[in-house]
Amino acid sequence: MPDVRVLVVDDQQTFRRAIAAVVSETDGFVVVDSAASGEDSLTAVDRLHPDLVLMDVNLPGIDGIEATRRMTLEPDAPVVVLLSTYDEDEIGTSGCGAASYVSKAAFGPDRLAAIWAAATR
Numbered sequence: 001m002p003d004v005r006v007l008v009v010d011d012q013q014t015f016r017r018a019i020a021a022v023v024s025e026t027d028g029f030v031v032v033d034s035a036a037s038g039e040d041s042l043t044a045v046d047r048l049h050p051d052l053v054l055m056d057v058n059l060p061g062i063d064g065i066e067a068t069r070r071m072t073l074e075p076d077a078p079v080v081v082l083l084s085t086y087d088e089d090e091i092g093t094s095g096c097g098a099a100s101y102v103s104k105a106a107f108g109p110d111r112l113a114a115i116w117a118a119a120t121r
Contacts, residue, residue, distance in 0.1 A: 003030040004116060007048060007078070009041040009064065010034075010056040015104065019054055019083070026109040029116075038062030045071050050078050052116060055098070057084035065096045072097025079119045083107060 006023050008031055010016045016034045023029045032048050035041040038059045045053065053071065057064040068080045082101045099119040102111060 003028055004052055005030060005032045005048070005050045007032060007041065007044050007050040007053045008034040009036075009038075009044075009053060009059070009067070010083070011036050011059050012056075015056065019104075019107065022108055022112060023054070026112050029112065036060075038064060038067035041067050042071060045074075045078060049076065052119075053078045053080045055080050055082050057082050065098075068098050069096045079116070081115055081119075 006029055008016050008019045008023065010019060016036070020031045020034060023031050032050050033044050035044045039061050041053065041055065042062070044050075055064040055068055059067065062070075064082060068082065071077055072080060077097070080098045082098045083104050084101070085104050100115050102115065
């Protein structure tokens with residue numbers, strides 16, 4: 001079975017590196033690229049066709065929720081998981097097309113694998 005191709009989107013380089021490290025430590029997942037803005041994420045999805053996008057909610061320009069909404073309208077849309085330092089009830093994610101929301105503090109290899117398994121059933 002081929003690796004799950006992951007795009008990491010976060011405006012903070014430290015978080016992009018941390019999330020990419022978690023992805024790299026998870027069997028069956030590989031980072032194909034990263035992006036620092038909502039606009040860049042849309043371009044990267046069009047160019048790379050990742051299977052999974054790990055999307056920060058708070059981004060400059062188009063925020064992660066709007067970028068998710070736009071990319072999940074496409075017929076071959078990737079699975080998108082929203083990430084943030086906020087609790088889920090503090091942000092409005094319903095209706096944007098994301099498969100799930102995970103706080104950055106709770107994100108790890110086991111959680112990544114579980115989210116992917118649930119999203120692809």
